[in-house]
Amino acid sequence: DTAVSQTPKYLVTQMGNDKSIKCEQNLGHDTMYWYKQDSKKFLKIMFSYNNKELIINETVPNRFSPKSPDKAHLNLHINSLELGDSAVYFCASSLQLKDTQYFGPGTRLTVL
Amino acid sequence: EDQVTQSPEALRLQEGESSSLNCSYTVSGLRGLFWYRQDPGKGPEFLFTLYSAGEEKEKERLKATLTKKESFLHITAPKPEDSATYLCAVTRSGSSNTGKLIFGQGTTLQVKP
Numbered sequence: 489d490t491a492v493s494q495t496p497k498y499l500v501t502q503m504g505n506d507k508s509i510k511c512e513q514n515l516g517h518d519t520m521y522w523y524k525q526d527s528k529k530f531l532k533i534m535f536s537y538n539n540k541e542l543i544i545n546e547t548v549p550n551r552f553s554p555k556s557p558d559k560a561h562l563n564l565h566i567n568s569l570e571l572g573d574s575a576v577y578f579c580a581s582s583l584q585l586k587d588t589q590y591f592g593p594g595t596r597l598t599v600l
Numbered sequence: 601e602d603q604v605t606q607s608p609e610a611l612r613l614q615e616g617e618s619s620s621l622n623c624s625y626t627v628s629g630l631r632g633l634f635w636y637r638q639d640p641g642k643g644p645e646f647l648f649t650l651y652s653a654g655e656e657k658e659k660e661r662l663k664a665t666l667t668k669k670e671s672f673l674h675i676t677a678p679k680p681e682d683s684a685t686y687l688c689a690v691t692r693s694g695s696s697n698t699g700k701l702i703f704g705q706g707t708t709l710q711v712k713p
Binding site for chain 1: 631632634636638641642643644645646649685687689691698699700701703705706
């Protein structure tokens with residue numbers, strides 16, 4: 489059973505396009521997160537949602553918009569993709585805001 | 601500013617050769633320090649959480665310790681399957697805790713048979 493899943497695993501697209509990444513967790517957690525891992529493998533938080541409410545928005549360009557239709561899902565929509573958006577994006581979830589976070593397998597986004 | 605620094609960046613060991621990875625942190629009130637393992641092409645896998653200085657946790661060949669300024673991940677008699685990138689992260693305590701994990705840059709461990 490997959491705890492935190494993401495689709496797609498790979499995403500290759502052209503500059504200027506709009507794309508979405510989906511995340512689902514079946515752990516019954518209340519909090520979900522999006523992280524970005526750059527080419528040097530440095531992980532940095534982008535957003536967190538607690539009970540469908542936005543908690544963290546870490547100086548992310550407003551081209552990035554998270555959407556949480558319910559507590560088990562947190563999707564990431566990216567408008568007008570740029571070369572610098574190329575990275576691996578990880579979704580994570582935790583029982584509550586202060587608890588251990590469990591990560592999904594990642595989505596490798598390549599912008600050409 | 602909150603900061604996490606891991607050393608060394610890369611470590612090569614022979615199978616059975618024990619060693620330690622270091623994670624130094626600066627944070628305004630530590631709630632927890634987390635160790636994760638990341639294999640190539642996969643997401644970080646949770647290993648340990650440490651909450652207070654002096655705390656230790658063990659799992660198979662791994663043992664994590666915590667002081668007020670740093671944490672160590674000791675690897676005893678490593679095997680090739682322990683090869684991975686080990687990530688350290690911290691969260692703040694109190695009302696400023698938003699669940700945000702502040703990560704170090706990781707230590708990539710390679711264990712040769």
